[in-house]
Amino acid sequence: MEARNAGLAAQCGVAECDARAALDRVLADSQFHATERHRKLLRYLVDEFFAGRSGQVKAYTIAIDVFGRPASFDPATDPIVRVEASRLRAALTQYYETAGEKERLRIELPKGNYVPHFATSGLARGPSETADATETGSGQEEPTDVASAPVRRPRRPFGVIAAAATGLAAMAGAFYLSVVERLPWQPVLSAKPTIVIDVPAGSGTGGEEQRKAGDYLIHALSQFSAIRTLAPAPGVDVASVTGWVASAPQVKLQGSKEYRLSVAYSADVKEHQVSWQVVDAQSNEALRAGTVKADIDNGDAQAVQEKLLARLARSLAGEEGVIVSLEAARQLLTPSIGYGCVLLADVAASRIDPEGLASAHACLEQSVTYQAADPDVLASLAMVLVATGEASASPTVAARAVKLADKAVALAPQSSQSYIAQMQARFVTGDTEAAFLSGRRAAALNPLDDAIPARLGLLLFVSGQYSEGVSLARVAEVGCEYLHRDAALTLALEDYRNGKYREALKRARQLANPADTAVNLLRIAAAGQLGLTREATSALDGLHWNKVGSTRSIERELAARGYAPELIALLNEGLGKAGVRLAGLY
Amino acid sequence: MPNAAIQRGLLKLMLKLPALRGQLQLLGAKNLSLSSLCEAYEEASSMLDRQRRLDPLDHSMISEYELICREIEEEVISICIIDSGREPSPL
Numbered sequence: 130m131e132a133r134n135a136g137l138a139a140q141c142g143v144a145e146c147d148a149r150a151a152l153d154r155v156l157a158d159s160q161f162h163a164t165e166r167h168r169k170l171l172r173y174l175v176d177e178f179f180a181g182r183s184g185q186v187k188a189y190t191i192a193i194d195v196f197g198r199p200a201s202f203d204p205a206t207d208p209i210v211r212v213e214a215s216r217l218r219a220a221l222t223q224y225y226e227t228a229g230e231k232e233r234l235r236i237e238l239p240k241g242n243y244v245p246h247f248a249t250s251g252l253a254r255g256p257s258e259t260a261d262a263t264e265t266g267s268g269q270e271e272p273t274d275v276a277s278a279p280v281r282r283p284r285r286p287f288g289v290i291a292a293a294a295t296g297l298a299a300m301a302g303a304f305y306l307s308v309v310e311r312l313p314w315q316p317v318l319s320a321k322p323t324i325v326i327d328v329p330a331g332s333g334t335g336g337e338e339q340r341k342a343g344d345y346l347i348h349a350l351s352q353f354s355a356i357r358t359l360a361p362a363p364g365v366d367v368a369s370v371t372g373w374v375a376s377a378p379q380v381k382l383q384g385s386k387e388y389r390l391s392v393a394y395s396a397d398v399k400e401h402q403v404s405w406q407v408v409d410a411q412s413n414e415a416l417r418a419g420t421v422k423a424d425i426d427n428g429d430a431q432a433v434q435e436k437l438l439a440r441l442a443r444s445l446a447g448e449e450g451v452i453v454s455l456e457a458a459r460q461l462l463t464p465s466i467g468y469g470c471v472l473l474a475d476v477a478a479s480r481i482d483p484e485g486l487a488s489a490h491a492c493l494e495q496s497v498t499y500q501a502a503d504p505d506v507l508a509s510l511a512m513v514l515v516a517t518g519e520a521s522a523s524p525t526v527a528a529r530a531v532k533l534a535d536k537a538v539a540l541a542p543q544s545s546q547s548y549i550a551q552m553q554a555r556f557v558t559g560d561t562e563a564a565f566l567s568g569r570r571a572a573a574l575n576p577l578d579d580a581i582p583a584r585l586g587l588l589l590f591v592s593g594q595y596s597e598g599v600s601l602a603r604v605a606e607v608g609c610e611y612l613h614r615d616a617a618l619t620l621a622l623e624d625y626r627n628g629k630y631r632e633a634l635k636r637a638r639q640l641a642n643p644a645d646t647a648v649n650l651l652r653i654a655a656a657g658q659l660g661l662t663r664e665a666t667s668a669l670d671g672l673h674w675n676k677v678g679s680t681r682s683i684e685r686e687l688a689a690r691g692y693a694p695e696l697i698a699l700l701n702e703g704l705g706k707a708g709v710r711l712a713g714l715y
Numbered sequence: 716m717p718n719a720a721i722q723r724g725l726l727k728l729m730l731k732l733p734a735l736r737g738q739l740q741l742l743g744a745k746n747l748s749l750s751s752l753c754e755a756y757e758e759a760s761s762m763l764d765r766q767r768r769l770d771p772l773d774h775s776m777i778s779e780y781e782l783i784c785r786e787i788e789e790e791v792i793s794i795c796i797i798d799s800g801r802e803p804s805p806l
Contacts, residue, residue: 162793164786208758212783219751219790227797499782502774
């Protein structure tokens, strides 16, 4: 077997380093019109070839390793591998006929098997020619019997490899930046990240503690719909939230970045401690690490453990959590459509960034044309339509937001994000009670996510249900490292409503964001009540409502966004004292 | 068998892209990329038809194959455009 694979290499007369360089060149060339799938497939086939495993590469292994198909994949009923291999073959042929015409070393994918062929210039043979020799005749490509033992690889200094890898990463980055715009029919699709929980097995009481901690962490993380959670061993039900059923072996989702979360749990009579580390599953690079501790004050060890792990889950998978931040940074470097747009929207919405929201909107619209049934994309688009103010300005857009959110709920009834989107869309159409019901469902689906009570609380508060709104904001405030903007605004509005203008002003100052009109209005009003005219004027300078194509006054905008007349009147009173008329603000 | 699949894929593409029928017929015989895409299109569109007849429907599978078919059509269009640029039409 080894002899045969080595023979193939010799027949090609090509050194591995040259072949890999040729692969890097083609992958980095923007003229190579191949999808992300095809690039992955090509790299996989070349890697397997040089690992001496070409003989083991079948449609089944490609489907599992490259296309993220489940272990139950059957090539007879799902032709995905044959289809994509044919498309890759076409892309390679097209490339070498046009842009790569002068390429000295060409990579070909002969028909009938999944073994790449490296042809030097002048020796290149057409795929059909090779096909004559290896065609299976069944129309279904399965590899012919090719050697599988490892090929002896030349030794290379580490520095050269590192330099090549750095260069490749730079080229890949440049490619990704250009791909979304330049190749509209071949978008890079991304999916939500995957976390594989890795809890080292221990023995005795400590081992049992570790196992229990691992189980609870999987349960906690699986409630966050921003990530896919995989248990370390098969058989753990993560389907309850993600809609995805774990089976052995674990299945990689195409476009999904995989992270490994290593957790070490220790407990003694005084305190519980959990040390964690997020590792890039592909590169093994440790990306983030930390330790969380909790004192045992009431003696209930299990409650302490659950609280500690819930906090960890929130800081990893919640809004602006570690994984979401890592993914958002990745999205900025390598733009993609699909889940990448959802991240853009999340970042823009949390910063109330009108430009970011506009580009996330365009990105999501593009994603919907490709992924009309992706609940995360649909929910995010609905939320963006609300956040940009388009939904409150136009009943047609509001109806579309509701429809998108309803579809997201239908597709992912276990995802809290779908219900949050439904809540916001329903609220903007004036269906407040239905909106609150959606919000409560979201909170029930993920009690660990403090952003849900914060958002629901603000909507309840501004619509006039003050006490319930405040109590939800306080729920979000408890046990939280940072206070969600909506909860902070609710508490600031409550202070203002109760005449505690100084406290309200302090909270509004803490939330300082020039683009956040609601906060700025509150700041002007509180400053007006306190007679701080200079502060009111400076806040007024930065005031502009994030609205699209609307010429309504801010007063009418507040009403359109569901603010209770009583609350608007209270704000107006403070603004009047600052010398500003709400009805005159645009 | 594969030749028959290529032929069926080509015919389906000619039905789907009527404006390119003539060019596809000419290119189908000589362009290796187009042959590969025709074969892929035949497999993908047949799979899509099968999926659409299933009960219950597998929406993710349908979306995936719809996307693949659309992408192949776009790839075929771009091959035709490149070819037109290379050999100006005698007309």
